[in-house]
Amino acid sequence: MQITSKLPDVTTTIFTIMSQLASKHGAINLSQGFPDFGVDQKLKDLANHYLQGGYNQYAPMAGVLELRQAIAQKKQVMYGCSLDPETEITVTNGATEAIYSAIAALVGAGDEVIIFEPAYDSYVPAIEVNGGVVVPLRLKSPDYQIDWDQVKDMVTSKTRMIMINSPHNPSGAILRQDDLAVLQEIVEDTNILVLSDEVYQHLIYEGEQHQSVLRYPDLYQRSIITMSFGKTFHATGWRIGYVIAPSEITAEIRKVHQSNTFGINRPLQHAMADYLTTPEHYLSLPSFFQRKRDLFLSAMVDTPFEFLDCAGTYFALASYREISDAGDQEFARWLTTEKGVAVIPISSFYSDGTDEKIVRFCFAKTDELLVSAAEKLRT
Numbered sequence: 001m002q003i004t005s006k007l008p009d010v011t012t013t014i015f016t017i018m019s020q021l022a023s024k025h026g027a028i029n030l031s032q033g034f035p036d037f038g039v040d041q042k043l044k045d046l047a048n049h050y051l052q053g054g055y056n057q058y059a060p061m062a063g064v065l066e067l068r069q070a071i072a073q074k075k076q077v078m079y080g081c082s083l084d085p086e087t088e089i090t091v092t093n094g095a096t097e098a099i100y101s102a103i104a105a106l107v108g109a110g111d112e113v114i115i116f117e118p119a120y121d122s123y124v125p126a127i128e129v130n131g132g133v134v135v136p137l138r139l140k141s142p143d144y145q146i147d148w149d150q151v152k153d154m155v156t157s158k159t160r161m162i163m164i165n166s167p168h169n170p171s172g173a174i175l176r177q178d179d180l181a182v183l184q185e186i187v188e189d190t191n192i193l194v195l196s197d198e199v200y201q202h203l204i205y206e207g208e209q210h211q212s213v214l215r216y217p218d219l220y221q222r223s224i225i226t227m228s229f230g231k232t233f234h235a236t237g238w239r240i241g242y243v244i245a246p247s248e249i250t251a252e253i254r255k256v257h258q259s260n261t262f263g264i265n266r267p268l269q270h271a272m273a274d275y276l277t278t279p280e281h282y283l284s285l286p287s288f289f290q291r292k293r294d295l296f297l298s299a300m301v302d303t304p305f306e307f308l309d310c311a312g313t314y315f316a317l318a319s320y321r322e323i324s325d326a327g328d329q330e331f332a333r334w335l336t337t338e339k340g341v342a343v344i345p346i347s348s349f350y351s352d353g354t355d356e357k358i359v360r361f362c363f364a365k366t367d368e369l370l371v372s373a374a375e376k377l378r379t
């Protein structure tokens with residue numbers, strides 16, 4: 001039997017590869033982006049409450065209504081927008097499913113999708129498996145800023161979607177008001193959709209304000225916003241994310257979502273709905289992670305790694321040019337197996353494998369772990 005791969009170039013994701021290598025060699029895992037500290041006891045108690053209380057059958061396809069209402073309320077507080085929980089919010093199996101379902105619903109054969117690389121590694125396969133054509137714009141260190149004039153030149157009659165991601169994984173760069181204003185100008189009077197991956201919305205530092213597309217009513221009319229409770233509440237294994245879009249777009253996304261996962265786990269959705277009613281649970285995140293970032297960077301200051309600015313996310317990028325001439329894939333493996341700290345090589349986020357000799361450290365870890373990682377790396 002012959003199987004023709006629809007994704008012949010795709011290999012196992014770098015997050016799995018590096019986490020497995022870290023575990024095999026007992027290395028400190030600063031590669032895959034997940035916290036090593038626990039979920040808030042209050043949230044776990046709520047989850048138990050709903051598990052024990054009989055909330056164990058199918059949730060509604062679009063998500064538990066109380067959760068969608070709580071999300072709408074949260075967006076009102078954060079971004080001053082008014083969303084209809086019935087028609088504009090869908091709870092998904094993590095933001096990765098949200099991104100996939102949106103692309104599958106809206107991108108067809110031959111449609112061009114402009115993405116900015118380095119890009120999170122699910123974007124390209126999701127576009128290609130649905131017949132779309134990836135049009136990447138390469139962003140470069142140290143600041144990974146988008147040159148919007150170049151974007152204007154890349155737009156064609158076939159452009160169906162532009163994907164943005166702020167705060168940006170892996171670079172930690174953020175989009176500001178001016179960026180959103182130019183984007184708005186580019187897509188105005190076109191059929192281009194904007195998919196805005198905002199899973200790190202709360203991880204933004206130095207008092208900067210996250211420029212959610214939800215703050216821009218005109219832009220929102222053609223947009224899809226994906227977000228994640230896994231990232232927000234240190235529960236990446238719970239797989240709860242959501243997608244927000246105007247009702248006509250949401251209706252299309254739900255057609256895919258319902259035949260993909262139908263709906264996602266119910267008791268945890270109820271737990272999240274209750275937990276969200278206390279804004280402090282998410283409003284405290286920027287200072288919580290900024291402190292971790294600063295602790296990690298100061299612990300690393302006397303190593304030969306050269307760190308780039310990190311305005312958001314829980315990732316810090318560093319150049320290792322002073323340490324090695326090796327390619328970043330090789331270097332990341334060496335650091336894991338020989339020095340006991342696992343990182344992510346940035347070339348994995350470029351479809352052409354661009355290698356600027358930069359690796360990504362995840363600082364969503366306990367203080368002790370960050371300090372021990374720095375100790376190991378000082379050698």
Ligand code: GLN
Pocket residue numbers: 015016031032033034169
């Ligand atoms: N978003 C996480 C990261 O960038 C990884 C998620 C995953 O492993 N699929 O590290």
